[in-house]
Amino acid sequence: MKKSSIKQKAGTILLPAVGFVAILVIWWLLVSFTRIGLLLPTPLEVLKRFIYFLGNPIGKAFTLPMHLLISLRRVLTGFCIASVAGIIVGISMGRFKPIEAIVRPIFELVRPIPGVAWIPLAIVWFGIGETAKTFIIFMGGFVNIVVNTYAGARHVDERLMGVAYMLGASKIQAFFRVVLPSCVPYIFAGMQVGLSTCWMAVLAAEMVSSFEGVGWVIIAGQDINDMAQIFVGIIAIAVMGLLLAAFMRFMERILCRWRERGA
Amino acid sequence: MSRKAVIECKHVSKTFYTLSGDHLVVDDLNFTVYENEFVVLFGPGQCGKTTVLNLITGLELPTKGEIIVAGEKVTGPSPKRGMVYQTTNLFMWYNVMKNVEFGPSVRGISKKERRKKAQHYIDLVGLTGFEKHYPVQLSGGMQQRVGIARAYCNEPDIICMDEPFGHLDAQTRYLMEKEVERISSQEKRTVVFVTNNVEEAIYLADRIILLRNLPTSVKKEYTVDLPRPRNYVSPEFLALREEITRDMDPTL
Numbered sequence: 001m002k003k004s005s006i007k008q009k010a011g012t013i014l015l016p017a018v019g020f021v022a023i024l025v026i027w028w029l030l031v032s033f034t035r036i037g038l039l040l041p042t043p044l045e046v047l048k049r050f051i052y053f054l055g056n057p058i059g060k061a062f063t064l065p066m067h068l069l070i071s072l073r074r075v076l077t078g079f080c081i082a083s084v085a086g087i088i089v090g091i092s093m094g095r096f097k098p099i100e101a102i103v104r105p106i107f108e109l110v111r112p113i114p115g116v117a118w119i120p121l122a123i124v125w126f127g128i129g130e131t132a133k134t135f136i137i138f139m140g141g142f143v144n145i146v147v148n149t150y151a152g153a154r155h156v157d158e159r160l161m162g163v164a165y166m167l168g169a170s171k172i173q174a175f176f177r178v179v180l181p182s183c184v185p186y187i188f189a190g191m192q193v194g195l196s197t198c199w200m201a202v203l204a205a206e207m208v209s210s211f212e213g214v215g216w217v218i219i220a221g222q223d224i225n226d227m228a229q230i231f232v233g234i235i236a237i238a239v240m241g242l243l244l245a246a247f248m249r250f251m252e253r254i255l256c257r258w259r260e261r262g263a
Numbered sequence: 264m265s266r267k268a269v270i271e272c273k274h275v276s277k278t279f280y281t282l283s284g285d286h287l288v289v290d291d292l293n294f295t296v297y298e299n300e301f302v303v304l305f306g307p308g309q310c311g312k313t314t315v316l317n318l319i320t321g322l323e324l325p326t327k328g329e330i331i332v333a334g335e336k337v338t339g340p341s342p343k344r345g346m347v348y349q350t351t352n353l354f355m356w357y358n359v360m361k362n363v364e365f366g367p368s369v370r371g372i373s374k375k376e377r378r379k380k381a382q383h384y385i386d387l388v389g390l391t392g393f394e395k396h397y398p399v400q401l402s403g404g405m406q407q408r409v410g411i412a413r414a415y416c417n418e419p420d421i422i423c424m425d426e427p428f429g430h431l432d433a434q435t436r437y438l439m440e441k442e443v444e445r446i447s448s449q450e451k452r453t454v455v456f457v458t459n460n461v462e463e464a465i466y467l468a469d470r471i472i473l474l475r476n477l478p479t480s481v482k483k484e485y486t487v488d489l490p491r492p493r494n495y496v497s498p499e500f501l502a503l504r505e506e507i508t509r510d511m512d513p514t515l
Contacts, residue, residue, distance in 0.1 A: 164353045166320065167366040167417055168342030177369070179357035256395040258356045 034178025041228040047176075048146050049228040052237065068236055071213040072200050074130070078137025079198045083191055085138075090190070093146070094153020095179065104133065107146060115201040117142030119208050128209040133202065140201030141194035145187070152186025153179065172253050185256050192248045214240070269421055269453045270296035270319060277314060288314050289325070290478035291511075293396040296421070306474030312457045315479065319455060320344045333420040342366055345419035348424045349427055349442040351406045351414075353398040360394040362409050366417030384412040387446055404435040408442070410440075412487045415450065424456045428463070429461035431439060439488050440466050444492055459509055465500055476512035483510050 003073050031037045041049075053064040062070065091097045093107070119132075126132035131247045156179050164174040189234025214236050221229030253260075277289040287309045292433070296302045304312050317323040318330055321337045321344065330337045332344060344417060345366075353362050361368075363385055367377035389406040398406055407427055414422050424443075430438045442461055447454060449469075458464055464471050471485045485507065489499055 075276070157352075159348075159350075159352055160354065162322065162340070163346070163348070163354075164365070165370070166322075166340045166342065166344070166346055167369060167413070169365075169369040175370045178354065183355070184356070259357075259399065 024055035082141035090149025141198040142193040145190040149189025265296040276327040305467035311479035345414035347424040
């Protein structure tokens with residue numbers, strides 16, 4: 001028993017740690033002993049700068065956590081609108097044939113366009129303010145949420161709809177008690193992907209035009225040729241991305257408990 | 264003593280019109296089910312038994328003739344006619360309690376009252392303590408108990424059971440037959456039970472209606488007045504089993 005738990009720990013903690021350490025060592029060796037050092041700071045320098053920026057402003061006003069919060073606020077605004085709109089559009093397409101016939105071709109056309117492709121248009125339409133960024137983030141997440149919700153709405157078990165009607169449910173009751181719950185796992189899959197594409201979109205939007213946010217931190221680093229600052233931005237993005245994904249998985253575990261056997 | 268007729272099937276025919284032609288599935292079906300009677304519709308596989316149930320519950324409408332349930336002509340699905348399905352058809356996202364109280368809940372019965380009712384039927388089917396479990400956490404037999412409690416809890420005039428144990432293993436099947444017998448003796452209801460298993464039919468039925476193979480109609484009726492609980496291997500049981508099997512239309 002104890003032996004196997006050590007083995008398990010080795011699998012989940014030790015081995016991945018080996019990978020990280022290897023990368024850091026190779027990074028450090030390359031920077032110390034080759035000319036790459038001219039282009040790259042050492043891991044320690046990046047760490048020092050990361051800690052420094054936690055308390056000291058990057059640029060004029062904001063510390064790293066503040067920049068992160070600004071980006072996060074933008075993402076959540078766009079993501080929430082994308083979720084609400086995406087769920088409504090996805091379910092309408094999945095449940096109502098005429099809407100599907102009208103909306104689906106348009107949607108299929110919009111679907112392959114990556115979120116960042118909307119940046120020029122967004123700037124022309126909405127300027128360089130928050131609206132443009134929200135729009136870009138919205139476009140980044142919306143598509144994924146629609147695609148998944150639509151799939152869910154089409155997979156609703158029609159026999160269960162029959163059961164609900166036989167037990168006396170009205171159409172509205174059947175919608176809220178059968179259609180919606182059976183779509184939830186699909187909606188969540190879409191929201192998980194959507195949140196990460198929104199997070200990518202906010203960085204793109206900030207890199208094109210902004211005065212704050214993590215995307216700006218990276219671009220500002222490029223402007224003043226400060227590699228350490230660029231790395232700080234990149235690492236902050238990665239960590240926040242991981243945290244958001246973990247949060248979504250946590251929410252899914254709570255909302256989709258009924259799918260787990262062992263709960 | 265005249266018994267009160269709850270289901271009256273009068274000259275019912277059903278034709279399905281499809282691209283490959285017209286299929287007469289039910290041909291001049293006549294039978295009556297009385298109050299609190301446990302009737303088994305028995306017939307060979309694919310003989311149209313499920314269609315007959317769909318006609319009774321109103322999921323399908325007859326092409327000819329009419330079906331009267333509790334004095335009302337069947338014109339569509341209604342919560343007055345409950346159904347237990349072969350593929351349990353539970354709401355996977357609801358726990359046992361919420362599944363069982365689904366009917367009363369959508370019909371606007373207060374939470375306190377419907378909880379009390381649901382608890383009563385959960386206890387009746389032997390699922391006390393599993394109220395908060397989700398269907399995926401239950402075995403096939405337990406899921407079917409939830410299906411039965413859900414149908415009972417809506418307090419319909421009749422309960423139709425469409426081969427409810429068809430998917431269960433033999434052991435669980437015997438157990439569930441016993442359970443249905445116990446449940447229906449504790450809570451008298453008018454039940455129409457469809458099966459293609461002659462043992463199950465004789466074990467459960469007050470009366471067995473033997474159906475012809477397609478197009479289906481009543482071939483023969485048997486009143487089973489063996490004492491309950493019945494013994495699967497008693498001479499009377501086996502004799503009746505022999506008789507019904509002999510009368511039954513062959514299937515392909």
